[in-house]
Amino acid sequence: MATDFYDVLGVPRGASDDEIGRAYRKLARQYHPDVNRDPGAEDRFKEVSEAYEVLSDPAQRKRYDQFGADFRRVPEDYDERAPRGRTVYTSGPGHGGFEDFDFEDLFGGVFRRGGRGGPIPGADQEAELTLSVEEAYRGGHRRLTIGNRELDVTIPAGVVDGQRIRLSGQGGHGSAGGASGDLFLVVRIAPHRRYRLEGRDVVVDLPVAPWEAALGATVPIMTPGGEAKVRVVAGSSSGRRLRLRGEGMPNPRGKPGDLYAVMKIMVPKSLGKRERELFEELAAVSDFNPRGS
Structure with a gap:
């Protein structure tokens, strides 16, 4: 049949x-x-x-x-x-x-x-x-x-x-x-667990530690073409988009796309004794209010 x-x-x-x-x-x-x-x-x-x-x-x-x-x-x-x-x-x-x-x-x-x-x-x-x-x-x-x-x-x-x-x-x-x-x-x-495409631009989340965001750092990031380095500017917050020019999708007929790393500040799930002491000391001396105007 x-x-x-x-x-x-x-x-x-x-x-x-x-x-x-x-x-x-x-x-x-x-x-x-x-x-x-x-x-x-x-x-x-x-x-x-x-x-x-x-x-x-x-x-x-x-x-x-x-x-x-x-x-x-x-x-x-x-x-x-x-x-x-x-x-x-x-x-x-x-x-x-x-x-x-x-x-x-x-x-x-x-x-x-x-x-x-x-x-x-x-x-x-x-x-x-x-x-x-x-x-x-x-x-x-x-x-x-x-x-x-x-x-x-x-x-x-x-x-x-x-x-x-x-x-x-x-x-x-x-x-x-x-x-x-x-x-x-x-x-x-096909949908990807790491990369999102916007035309020829590639968007990827970039996890960073609180001190990297506060002090600035150069951190590694995976791109579709391999590992690259991105510079995190001191004082960056979650959601900031960092652009790597030309690291997006290739374009055989013109300009390649860019790669955008979207910062996500991550904190440890558990703290050691010394880490907790340092965070408590920072909380005591800092007058930073993330909910303030």
Whole structure:
């Protein structure tokens, strides 16, 4: 029994493009082989990718809705060339295939014309590529499974969410000698426990000790490109943003983004005897009131 692509994604047949996209992203993150080592996860990921490849393409989805599992056997331009006024596909209990169907009617006219209308190019297709912040920062290579295809993809350094990577000739197949379409990979940056992206700028929390904030210090900080140093100005408070120019996401066509370290003053969970004495002495001699005007 053929797999129903709508069931694979867990969406109704009338689902919008946004609903299909959200369902795919959720399942792709859940079953991606890089994060899910369970047996069968890779096969499930391939199944989800194939379903999304078809349902996210308006032309393929239309043919799938009309012909079901047999949609790939029907020419992409069938709607324009098929004889009018005939029911060639039925679905439901006891059905699910071509009935009262003359293949000469459907295919013969195409071939008899000998390509009179000229080569028909394949349709462009689109799929999503989920990357971590570090992968997007440094770029590299990724082997992807899209539908029943294995593709080697070069990821440029500094890609951002929503950017499209074009794979020439990897889209839908053409007919009558027509060239294949292109495949566009839409980049999605996965949420990160440390980094937040604002365009090409990277925002990261910077924990500092009370004395570092009060006296000033130079402290290490992790960036997507590795460890860097940031200078904490004396008298800084939590929430202050410290900028490291050019340490954000690379930009192959222009100025790179910046990295913003947002200060968070941290205090020890427990104090040793001497530490407590020093804090008590500071409290006794200081007239600083953080709630004052």
